[in-house]
Amino acid sequence: xxxxxxxxxxxxxxVVALGNPDRGDDGVGPAVIRELGPCPEAEVWEAIKGGxxxxxxxxxxxxxxxxxxxxxxxxxxxxxxxxxxALSHRGGRGRREPPREGGGxxxxxxxxxxxxxxxxxxxxxxxxxxxxxxLGIGIPPDPPFRRGLSPEVRRAVPRAVAxxxxxxxx
Amino acid sequence: MKKIAIDxxxxxxGHGKILLYLDEEGGLKGAVLQVPELRGFERFCRGxxxxxxxxxxxxxxxxxxxxxxxxxxxxLDAAYGAEVPRAARLQRELFYNTYIFSDHLLHLVFLGxxxxxxxxxxxxxxxxxxxxxxxxxxxxxxxxxxxxxxxxVLELIGGKAIHPVFALPGGVAKPLAKKDQEExxxxxxxxVKLSQRMVAFFHEEMLPDPELQSLLLAEExxxxxxxxxxxxxxxxxxxxxxxxxxxxxxxxxxxQLDPVGAMARIAERAEPWxxxxxxxxKDIGWSGxxxxxxxxxxxxxxxxxLNVAERMATPLAQEEFERFLDxxxxxxxxxxxxxxxxxxxxxxxxxxxxxxxxxxxGLTGADVRGRLGQPGEGIGAVEAARGTLFHHYRxxxxxxxxxxxxxxxxxxxxxxxxxxxxxMAEAVVRQGNLDQELLNRVExxxxxxxxxxACATHFLPGDTPLVVEIYDADGNPKHRxxx
Numbered sequence: 025x026x027x028x029x030x031x032x033x034x035x036x037x038x039v040v041a042l043g044n045p046d047r048g049d050d051g052v053g054p055a056v057i058r059e060l061g062p063c064p065e066a067e068v069w070e071a072i073k074g075g076x077x078x079x080x081x082x083x084x085x086x087x088x089x090x091x092x093x094x095x096x097x098x099x100x101x102x103x104x105x106x107x108x109x110a111l112s113h114r115g116g117r118g119r120r121e122p123p124r125e126g127g128g129x130x131x132x133x134x135x136x137x138x139x140x141x142x143x144x145x146x147x148x149x150x151x152x153x154x155x156x157x158x159l160g161i162g163i164p165p166d167p168p169f170r171r172g173l174s175p176e177v178r179r180a181v182p183r184a185v186a187x188x189x190x191x192x193x194x
Numbered sequence: 195m196k197k198i199a200i201d202x203x204x205x206x207x208g209h210g211k212i213l214l215y216l217d218e219e220g221g222l223k224g225a226v227l228q229v230p231e232l233r234g235f236e237r238f239c240r241g242x243x244x245x246x247x248x249x250x251x252x253x254x255x256x257x258x259x260x261x262x263x264x265x266x267x268x269x270l271d272a273a274y275g276a277e278v279p280r281a282a283r284l285q286r287e288l289f290y291n292t293y294i295f296s297d298h299l300l301h302l303v304f305l306g307x308x309x310x311x312x313x314x315x316x317x318x319x320x321x322x323x324x325x326x327x328x329x330x331x332x333x334x335x336x337x338x339x340x341x342x343x344x345x346x347v348l349e350l351i352g353g354k355a356i357h358p359v360f361a362l363p364g365g366v367a368k369p370l371a372k373k374d375q376e377e378x379x380x381x382x383x384x385x386v387k388l389s390q391r392m393v394a395f396f397h398e399e400m401l402p403d404p405e406l407q408s409l410l411l412a413e414e415x416x417x418x419x420x421x422x423x424x425x426x427x428x429x430x431x432x433x434x435x436x437x438x439x440x441x442x443x444x445x446x447x448x449x450q451l452d453p454v455g456a457m458a459r460i461a462e463r464a465e466p467w468x469x470x471x472x473x474x475x476k477d478i479g480w481s482g483x484x485x486x487x488x489x490x491x492x493x494x495x496x497x498x499x500l501n502v503a504e505r506m507a508t509p510l511a512q513e514e515f516e517r518f519l520d521x522x523x524x525x526x527x528x529x530x531x532x533x534x535x536x537x538x539x540x541x542x543x544x545x546x547x548x549x550x551x552x553x554x555x556g557l558t559g560a561d562v563r564g565r566l567g568q569p570g571e572g573i574g575a576v577e578a579a580r581g582t583l584f585h586h587y588r589x590x591x592x593x594x595x596x597x598x599x600x601x602x603x604x605x606x607x608x609x610x611x612x613x614x615x616x617x618m619a620e621a622v623v624r625q626g627n628l629d630q631e632l633l634n635r636v637e638x639x640x641x642x643x644x645x646x647x648a649c650a651t652h653f654l655p656g657d658t659p660l661v662v663e664i665y666d667a668d669g670n671p672k673h674r675x676x677x
Binding site: 070078081141150151169 | 235237238250252253257259300304322323324327328331334335338339341342345355356357
């Protein structure tokens with residue numbers, strides 16, 4: 025796997041896995057990019073910081089895909105969401121809108137910015153943010169502290185990998 | 195008794211929520227913050243290899259992994275009896291001050307910004323970070339740019355911008371290259387300049403605002419408690435190392451000890467309604483959820499660090515500290531919203547400290563790893579942006595983790611946050627306004643502390659809701675308010 029510090033040359037696309045492998049199914053994002061294997065057409069990162077630091081790291085990439093666990097989806101379901109507000113009108117196979125509580129940019133959570141908020145902030149500041157998408161994989165809520173995926177979520181990994189490959193070609 | 199649950203979370207932050215308890219007359223009887231228990235995490239770590247701990251524990255929080263990363267490394271230094279070489283220590287300190295700068299800047303402008311920089315009547319749709327950027331476009335752009343520079347410093351030292359990996363037991367992974375030091379020097383100078391600009395902005399644009407003055411000086415936002423924070427040999431706040439000092443609500447020193455001694459002065463109160471244990475000063479004792487000099491409840495974080503300090507460590511920060519004390523005219527300062535101002539003074543110190551550390555010729559030294567002794571028991575403490583963070587490990591003879599205890603900043607502040615929330619919500623609840631106004635007031639009190647709730651490091655769907663659920667006397671949900 026390449027990291028953000030290793031390959032600055034090709035900055036067309038980036039795939040970022042978010043999630044905590046120490047919290048069971050929450051680690052499905054990193055599991056997907058491990059399964060993806062070498063990926064010369066994009067940079068592939070595993071990140072433990074989200075929000076503004078991650079948004080900053082994405083600046084300059086035309087396209088970004090965030091692979092993340094999604095407890096609001098049925099367990100094992102794989103779905104692609106637009107993260108950049110301007111993309112919201114775009115639909116298509118396997119694409120859906122993430123659920124929102126109150127929606128919009130809001131004030132976010134009390135301790136940090138969500139990634140969509142952070143991207144919007146950077147765009148408002150005049151930075152060149154990517155067309156960002158999220159690939160969500162449904163997991164049960166409130167994952168425990170343990171290593172390894174549940175069977176239902178593990179079965180979704182090949183479908184998620186296929187979706188990442190489709191996104192890379194798109 | 196009616197119960198109102200304010201849930202500012204998705205699953206990201208586990209079990210964190212605010213509960214408001216009403217009496218039969220509709221008044222506010224009590225308020226508590228339920229923070230997620232880390233006990234599951236502590237159990238999960240048993241049996242892991244000790245050197246994995248800085249990587250594992252940094253995943254507790256996707257916002258401030260730097261704090262856990264270094265607290266963990268320091269606990270391992272102690273557990274192995276390792277002396278950290280000077281070059282490694284300089285790297286860690288530079289990294290850590292940059293993190294404090296970056297984190298405080300984020301909070302001041304983007305998280306606290308909607309409270310501090312936008313008028314009270316700003317429409318809900320604009321009361322956010324983009325609203326701040328639209329209201330103050332030049333400042334906003336500068337903040338974004340300088341934060342990116344700070345992020346670059348963290349990447350150069352930490353190994354990765356979004357995933358620090360450099361700290362190891364007894365030191366760090368590799369020497370810092372000279373060219374990286376030179377690049378960091380440039381970034382650090384810009385950080386200092388922005389700090390100066392932020393100070394000027396605060397005094398010219400923010401402090402004159404009557405709304406902010408009211409928040410800072412109102413009796414309903416004043417909460418006398420004891421305070422805890424780390425100071426250096428000169429009595430100045432130090433984020434990375436030093437003695438843990440406690441002062442009473444009256445300003446008297448209670449103790450100044452190394453982290454081992456300080457942890458021994460803290461007891462934890464268990465309550466049946468929450469997983470979290472409420473720390474209090476053992477010598478004073480627990481007398482319930484109340485502030486004041488006879489209660490053992492104490493607070494940590496920026497305000498606490500300034501309250502336990504005799505001075506600041508750097509010249510510009512010292513100037514701001516003096517203005518801070520002049521404004522409030524008391525020591526300790528008990529105003530909860532003074533956390534924001536204290537955060538500004540600390541941000542200045544962190545930037546100045548980073549600039550000084552970046553100039554140190556020892557920073558690029560080749561000796562970055564001390565010799566490890568036999569594994570044993572160790573406590574590591576740092577001042578996270580939100581307050582004192584303790585990691586306490588016991589290792590077996592094979593270097594495997596046998597037992598872990600973590601006391602995180604928000605746990606120290608859990609009782610204080612509950613009291614502040616109660617103060618802010620009281621009048622609103624009494625008027626029967628169980629609506630967005632309640633949500634706003636509670637959130638402002640909550641956010642002053644910048645509480646850190648353990649998360650799973652991911653951010654789908656990207657926004658996190660703030661939800662208030664109101665229960666009737668029988669515990670049935672009656673009403674729900676969502677942002």
